[in-house]
Amino acid sequence: MVDALCRQASRLNIHTRYLHGSIVAYAERLLATVDAPLSRTLFCCTGTEANELALRIARTATGGTGIIVTDYSYHGNSQALAEVTTGLPVSEPFAAHARAITLPDPYHRAPGMSAEDHVAAHVDQFRQMLASFHDNGVKPAALLFDTIFSTEGLIDVPVDYVRQIVDLTREAGALVIADEVQPGFGRMGDHFWGYKRYGIIPDIVTLGKPMGNGHPVSAVITRPDLADPFGEQSLYFNTFAGNPVSAEVAAAVLDVIEQEGLIDRAAVTGNHLKDGLRHLAGRHAAIGDVRGRGLFTAIELVADRESKAPHPAAGAIVNAMRDEGVLMSRTGPANNVLKIRPPLAFGIDEAEVLLTALDAVLTRMGHRNV
Template sequence: MTMVNAYDGSADSLDPADQALIARRQQALGPAYRLFYDQPLHPVRGEGVWLWDKGGRRYLDAYNNVVSVGHCHPHVTQAIAAQAGLLNTHTRYLHEGPVEYAERLLATMPDALGHVMFTCTGSEANDLALRIVRTGTGRQGIIVTRLAYHGVTEAVSELSPSLGDYVPRGARVHTIDAPDGGPDQGARLAADLTTAIAEMRRDGIEPAAFICDTVFSSDGLYPDPAGFLQPAVDLIRAEGGIFIADEVQPGFARTGDAFWGFQRHGVVPDMVTMGKPMGNGFPVSGVAMRPELVADFGTNARYFNTFGGNPVACAAGMAVLDVIEAEGLQENSRTVGAYLKEGLQDLGTRHAGIGDVRGAGLFVAVDCTRDGAPDAALARHVVNHMRRNGVLISATGPGANILKIRPPLVMARGEAQLLIDAIAAAMDAG
């Protein structure tokens, strides 16, 4: 995923202890890891939408969807601790945890999605989905959007162009343009999919699946107009493939007006992959699917995952669903998200550097522009100015100019206003 605010190696504004820790980190972890911000953050505690650094300074976290119901939510941490103190094992033993969690999770989805299989990360969920699809269809071709992110295993890194050109991508993976918010984007997306399928077939490859994040997060966040996915879903099925909805980022009430991102488009996916917010930071993920898709795979290949669906993971997942329901977080995402989006749109009328503002629920994108063109330098300035002043966001998109705002679902209206004010101050300082 594009991160325009990655640490560039300068330690000018860091205290000696953090400089030493960065040096140790680079020595121990190697060169592939990245740190956020020009001045990396060193948090030591979290609660709700807040993080505290080692010096006791508080930061409004408007980026971390992993802790979707808030940092260290007591109901979730207590559920994890209680089950960890009792039993943790794998799914080859009989246990109520994975069964009850699967039943409850499937109850949030269309009836056609009758099975769920558990994994540990979103990458692993997408990897398993690919295995099942390619085994069941006998086909290899996968179509993704041009800046998609679907994970980091060898198989799904092929489906993640946002990781960079160094990731090899063979003829069995084709990319198409992401939506851009235009009124005809449903027809355009289907037309681009038609072209990709034709190009695939010229190479002797049959399309197995079209997979997308249903709000197109890494492409720059394009959730509207609701319903535009339907023509592409109809097309891939007509051509003998299936539709996989990657709900790692839009799922679990994030969009406010629906529990799942695909529900905003009125479609029923053949498969749904999930991760990140499922356990509020505890590693749990999964794949829900039409039962017929996994029948042959289940008979001939079976499935085993040492940690996927373990009792502690399922306790975390159940607790997250408890909190979303008990605290009305889907409605909170809808109302506070609307307040945030409207406030940023109003801010855009006063700042030339703000272009389009779009979003769904508590997932909002702000284009930073100069004379109508993407302005990556402004986006980087805003992200780092906000970090220095106690508010955390990130940036994404093909032009590295799109502010990515994705706070925990417990954000209140007053905290949303703090976020709007921080963006205004950063724009004024730019």
């Protein structure tokens, strides 16, 4: 990737007003990874820009303004996205044209409630939310969701729920935007894109973070019937987006994913890690739940397994892990879900380092053993 960057940077870099072979070649490779009829891509530099552009396309296509997000989500740092953010502190009030839906969370399902009833109750809430748009004279434009529900706490949202709310969104005349900024490019270990798990084809997909492996490049992928009318009405120009250097870097990322079999590797390493964490849960009562897909793993830390109340020392555990040389973060409404998203080069040996360090930290911090 670094070679590709240096090679192209020493040859030529231009903005995208001029078409360049590297950009076209990369666009074609990228589009080969998604499902028909997704066949147009627009390049940006950050996930925020990609989501902003996706909202503009959705609003242009639907004539609506309403945005549905999931509660405790994050999609970017612009004003339009801050106004729909409940996952991080923001100074902007939550927008009157937006709604934040509560997700079904199997780990916190009420005792005695069946999985089916749990999903049905949340689908019902979704219907009521759509009705509230109608009652307030707001036409919905888009449902925007992260397909791994990362900031929300990596909730294991039932597939059936996602399918149903996608259908309801479309019935209401709005579009479905899959935010793949965190789950995309194979991290899930089963598919290239997180949306695949739900058997849906979004109207718009937004990409970022792993696309350039640290280099700032992002994209929107959508259908021609959405992209083309938008392009006729709006001249989308972005000085740095998808320039030839970024395109060569992003192409090198695809090369590495393919050549090193990183998707399979994410599955194998992720399963090893989760098995190890479940084993640790047998010794440390603070580990309430272990979940995730591929190399995106979450550990919900609880004060006690009965009440599932948030563990108060999650932040201290993250810092103690940093002192052991293992970087992780925390997320979720109560900030008690450890979020483990290593680089895809992470292998079994590194997973073992993590497991040993976590075992030592939990033991040292004196968390009640099971």
